[in-house]
Amino acid sequence: MTKLREFAKVEFSLKHGNLKTMKVLHTICFNNEGYSTGRRKDLLNFDGFGFDKDSELYAAKLNGIKSIDLPDLFAVCHVLDLNYIGDSEEVDERILRFLNDCKIDKDLNVDEEQEEDVDNPSNDKEDERRKEVKRRNKIQINDEEDVEDEEDFERKDDERGSFGRRRRSEPFALTFKDVEDSIKCYDGKSKENTQFKNGLMILKKSLI
Known part of the structure; x- marks a missing residue:
């Protein structure tokens, strides 16, 4: 199966993207946020779930995606170069379909016409949501140095673990x-x- 690193735009976003979004995407793919030393590598090597679309595993994974906040899912769509127009259920299904098969689908990916739709909302009801999509779409991707600094801090925090907290004094016994x-x-x-x-x-x- 195709790995995410084989999609040029996705590979770039995974290497340079926002740390919070990487944690969300890693949770979707591996059911945990991962560790700073291997999170991006895990995602780059991810090659799809391979679930049967009628299986309980597919349904369970879809329910897991539905529990994630919509703004975070918009950010995931941006990283995966997916179309994020539509209601939340459509966005959830679109993310899972792509991650399940790891293949390009015209119905899933963003095209120029869909990007124009974001700039020209067709009704007031969706105007606020589309503004959020535009805001997410305009988020500047961190440059590589900023990403390394952020993850280096997280890695040191992981290594420090309990030593960073105040240690409880040991009981003293006199014999x-x-x-x-x-x-x-x-x-x-x-x-x-x-x-x-x-x-x-x-x-x-x-x-x-």
Whole structure:
């Protein structure tokens, strides 16, 4: 099957695209956001689900896509070079159809006529939604240096993990051995012993 890296526009978008969108797309493809060190590589090598369109797996994946916010799906369409005109159900189905087969379909991809439709909304009801599509379409793709800086920060955050949080102090336990070792043994020859004996003699004389 064809890999996403084999589509020129898609390959460029996957290499340079917005980090949040990469996480959303990775969640769709692999059911998790992935790790900073391999997320884009995973997506570039993705070659489709290969589900039967009447199968439960296809239906389950479609339900998963429906749970994603529409603006994020617009961004995914932009990365995959897909047509995002229509209602949310059409957008959901379009994304899944492309990711399922990983092949170009004229009904899925953006063409010039559809882009003109975005600039000329046909009715007021869809005007607000189309404005959002235009806004998403005009988002500037991060240059490679910005993307690397962002992912480098995320990678360091992943590596730091729990060490970045305040560590709970360990409980302190004092054993009898610790106390025993800290007490100086009495040997009867120390300076303190001589002073003690002298004190006893003075006390004895004072009592006679």
